[in-house]
Amino acid sequence: MNPTPATSTSAAFLATLRRDFLIAYKRKHDVVNPFMFFVIVVSLFPVGISPDPVKLAEIAAGVIWIAVLLASMLSMDSLYRADFEDGSLEQLLLSPHPLYFMVLAKNISHWLVSGLPVVLISPILAYMLNLPAAAYFTLLLSLLIGTPILSLLGSIAVALTVGLGSRGLILAVITLPMSVPVLIFGTLAVQASVNTMSPAGYLALMLAMLAAAISLGPLASAAALRISVD
Amino acid sequence: MSAAAIESAHNVPNADSSDGEVLLDIRDLFCERDDRILFQHLNFKLRAGEVLQVHGSNGSGKTTLLRIICGLNDSYQGAIYWQGTEVVEHLEDFYSALLYIGHRVGVSKVLTPVENLRWSCSLQRQRDDAAIYSALATVDLRGFEESQCFTLSAGQQQRVSLARLLLSDARLWILDEPFATLDASGVEQLEGLLSKHANSGGAVLVTTHHQLRVPKLQRLSLG
Structure with a gap:
């Protein structure tokens, strides 16, 4: 029993973050699929509805936000499943560190590889949908605040259902009611900018949601994971 | 399998080999699954330097027992003590001293x-x-x-x-069927590891159908 120093929670947090980045790098399709889904869905709207720039400008904010929401749900599925199947999740639960931080690390890395690319590509798609120039910054900002909330909420639903064999629509049924407020305030913020009003109020509310999601989401996910491995 | 088929602490012959410090102390454990009692009044102690082999037929609750002790399964009654304090109260200390390898490795x-x-x-x-x-x-x-x-x-x-x-x-190793996929040299190596761990003051709780060749082996049968 040669005593080597016990790891600090921050070291375990960083190691989990690094591990999930590595896994995302090696399983690229998990990352690329939701991103491509987002691009395809948004680019179908001009084809399906109308190429008329005025009409497109009206629906641009809603289309992008809905596509972001769906892409986020699509990407969530991979969050805990592989870890559950190979037993790494049990190791995570049996670590002496607070599960909150371990789950937070997984959520952060998941958002960075699946949420952030969607946010970054959105101005190009907004340009395609003829979103008024005044609203670009608000769109980017609202997505930057909103997508982490979607990830943190989705994580709870995935943690609850990870033990089920086939979950199909259950994930959407659990996630959507919680995600709808984000969708509402996200589109409202962008619409406010389009109508040359200040989006600050909506964005502030979204920031409040983000604060709540960061502080409570991983706790709920952690509790759900404990139930799921039972 | 009926509830009557349950044996308990009597088949753990560690009452007289009481030289090591008691690491793990299981008191009056009861577990029921699907209206079937897996074990009841289960009492045993695991001391430093001991290897405890849990054996029993398929479905007798070996894996469930290990997962209960690890805290991965909480559908049980009874108490689990680690070095004298109840595990649920000092989970962090227990997890610092625990290494668990399950079916899913x-x-x-x-x-x-x-x-x-x-x-x-x-x-x-x-x-x-x-x-x-x-x-x-x-x-x-x-x-x-x-x-x-x-x-x-x-x-x-x-x-x-x-x-x-x-x-x-980690002082306590909990291993669920670690021999299942190993070849002969792997089995020998793992047996060596278990003996070495026990000799240096650790304790091992292991399920296997394999005949373990390690000194100070204790046995616990379920079912």
Whole structure:
């Protein structure tokens, strides 16, 4: 029993973050699929509805936000499943560190590889949908605040259902009611900018949601994971 | 299987070999699954230096017992003490001293053995890469350090998890069927590891159908 120093929670947090980045790098399709889904869905709207720039400008904010929401749900599925199947999740639960931080690390890395690319590509798609120039910054900002909330909420639903064999629509049924407020305030913020009003109020509310999601989401996910491995 | 088929503490002959410190103390454990009692009035103590083999037929609750002790399953009644304090009250201390390898060995298939071990070490005790490479060499995985684990056989993946035994300094090892996919040399090596761990003051709780050849072996039968 040669005593080597016990790891600090921050070291375990960083190691989990690094591990999930590595896994995302090696399983690229998990990352690329939701991103491509987002691009395809948004680019179908001009084809399906109308190429008329005025009409497109009206629906641009809603289309992008809905596509972001769906892409986020699509990407969530991979969050805990592989870890559950190979037993790494049990190791995570049996670590002496607070599960909150371990789950937070997984959520952060998941958002960075699946949420952030969607946010970054959105101005190009907004340009395609003829979103008024005044609203670009608000769109980017609202997505930057909103997508982490979607990830943190989705994580709870995935943690609850990870033990089920086939979950199909259950994930959407659990996630959507919680995600709808984000969708509402996200589109409202962008619409406010389009109508040359200040989006600050909506964005502030979204920031409040983000604060709540960061502080409570991983706790709920952690509790759900404990139930799921039972 | 009926409830009457349950034996309990009487078949654990550790009452007289009471030289080691009591590490794990299970008191009056009861577990029921699907209206079927898996075990009741289960009492046993695991002392430093002991290897306790849990055996019983398929479905007799061996895995459930191990998962209950680890805290992965909470559908039980009774109390579990680690070094004199109840586990649920000092979970962090218990988890610092625990190394669990289950049916699913906790080896990510897309990562390499080295990457897997770096992560699992970082959860408990930080070890440098040199230690990780030498542990992998000890379990005969030299040359596979940088191959993704899905290219390895089931037995080799089991060996990756055995390398965790070498790298950890946890006092309590809880191993669920660790011999299942190992070849003859792997079995011998793991038996050596168990004996060495017990000799240096650790304790092992293991389920297997294999005839263990280790000194100070205790047996507990379920079902």
